[in-house]
Amino acid sequence: MRYPFIVLLLLTLNAGAQTLRDINYTFLYNPAEPFTFDVKVTRNATGWTAFYSLTVRDTTQRADQFLVQWDTRSSLGDKEGTPVTSESVAKTLDKFKVEGELKVPLSSSPLILTTKVLNNNLKHAWLFWRILEPNYPTNGFLTTGTKPVTTPYVKVNTPVTLRGDEGARIVSYYGDDFPAAVPAFSEGMARVSRGLHVDTTMTMTDGQEISFPRKGLYLVQKDTLSAEGVAFRVEDDYPRLARIQSLADPLIYVCTRQEFDRVKAAKGDKKAFDRVILGITGDTERAKHFMRTYFRRVELANQYFTSYKEGWKTDRGMIYIIFGLPNQIFRFNDREVWDYKDAMFKKIEFTFVKSSTLFDPDNFVLIRDKKFQETWYDVIDLWRNARFN
Template sequence: MKTTFRIYLSLLSALFVMGCSSSNKTMKKIPEAEVRMSNPETISAPEELSLVAIQSKYLIKDTTQTRVFLYVDALKGKSSISVSDFVRLYNLNYVIYSDYGTRERLGYGNVKLDSSNVTKLGDKIVIGFDIKSPNKETGVLLSEISQTGTLKKVLNDLTIRFKKQSASELYGIYTDASAEPLQKHYINVATPFTVKRLTQEPGKLHVFYYGHSFEPAGSPMNTAPKSGVSKSLTIDSTFTINTNEKIQFTKEGLYNIFADTTQSEGLGLLVVNERFPKLTKPELLLEPLVYMSTNTEISEIKKTEEFKKSLDKYWLTLMNGNAPLAQQSIRSFYNRVEEANQLFTSYKEGWKTDKGMIFIVLGPPDKVQRSKDREVWTYDQRANAQNVNFTFNRRTNQFVDDHYELVRYAEYQPIWYPIVEAWRNGTIR
């Protein structure tokens, strides 16, 4: 039997390099003299087009017009598609309904895609187009992006509050990377940005800064009623900024932006570290483990001065010393955390939200049903149960307009604990 020379294994090191390495390998060029007649079996298939997902937001332009933004993950093969290819290969149609589940149409149209309304933000295609605002408080915009000459299409639904005039409906956050506003609720620290209306009118905005760190989501089985005393947040500082002027926030934390301080809801912007949505610092890597660990395990890690060694020991202990399995589990778990941060960050990091918690432990749902103020996630099978539903209700929130809370049930226990145990023994799939 071989002696183990290294007791301490740097299992978490992969997390520090994953974001820096590239999956593209350098291919050796074939000299022309060596080219022969191609074997039909070796001819590579054309790169397949695919639309992975669409996210959306809107800004109120005036009493008659609303501008809609679609943020599209579009691929050609394994690479993000170019703007020129996108406008050539895809079409966009929309319908405005009065509500979910109704046939009453408030408007519809086709959007001609070209370089004037299609841009790129990172790897995402961004489409911006105007719709005529109906004389209604709210409506549901159903957008359909279809591939020319095929039956392939992807839908997106967006609830629009046409009469609302809070900062989040009127103002967008713009960076140098795109002419269109950010869809996400966060920005990396010290990134220059501008807050402005579609009309470009100048003005002063009021900013409340909170250095408070919000708690992660509680157990889905915790049905205990919340305390009747609401937890008040301490405002650490207030200041004003000008619209249309480039600024940057150099302190991490939550910033709530108001055009009028008499309003109850603002435009929340979470300023995060430069590596977010990835987690790389050991002390940050510890936090999401609350969803699969005991309080004693978390406390033991916190007691140590060397978080990284303690985290490695934690994962190795769970996997009975199997280092490759521990590395695989680490990668799977923190990939889920990163995705949750990308998808669900609101006034707090995405992994801390109710949706983020369910996503990390159970993965993406097999089906999502939406209504104006509710989402139901369905998992076809988890543990020994079939058709497991998790219901999220939209709640009024002073920072963001898409805050959802999970409806908790004690009956989730026989579903939840086996999945957590699968994370702890490395059998999660």
């Protein structure tokens, strides 16, 4: 999720209705949840279609024990919404997965599509939501075989098919190696330019199967002068990084310049790479703990926050890697607020504001401040001594 525009709420089944804006969304980016829930929404001339997939992680549960309900709301302040009729919803079910789609008529004003997932055995319900706007999401989506791609990335050389009703389209490829986010105390904000240099273009027709051999950012448009398109990344060794040469770049957040140069120079040489890590942690067992913990968070950042660039490079990805899962998350139309209350680094709050781009209308950037500098270096020191769980 991998949930760039979906929010997750955990509440008891007998809890009263609550407004979506007043909830603590700590569980939004929690890998310990009993299932994953992915949604991909596309738009055409008559309305929106939402493709969804619920996959059970907890094998003591079955997919048929989860009930998925839908409604639409006009604002995050609404406690309840208008139910989506069962005639508008289709689904398939196997032991550990529920997949389906639903249709919502086009509206001249924004709607909030809300999903409630109920599990009577666990006595819990989860709420997901995303905003539907008259001009967004865009017309078009990718499939692998017959299944819609619900992630913002596909693997190199994986056959995919463009679906939609706009005929031939232009595919623009951007080979930019986007920079990693800068520390939270930097005064700059890591915005992406609205106009990047196009490396190559090609034509793709709705219904045509194609595979992409090069890593990078792709944008599919009917008209390259338009302000909308379907963007996705093509990746290899992702979201979990397994190759030695893939591990170097994410270490930029915890390395000195000299250490980073050395770890980059190691390339595929595991012994040279291990020497740098051992030099950082000072101990073999601490080095092993550091690598397990750090790169598990890198993997999760890639799952949750992949955008026009890799998830670990984004502002939310960086904070998630360094500070971990927040104690509290509050989410609004235009921002996310993450609160941490930890004995190791005191109380700290990060705010991410929505900064829409052609490549990612749900892009978020961190409001940076010099006040974070002392805490930042304290936490980096904890990492370098492998004192994080």
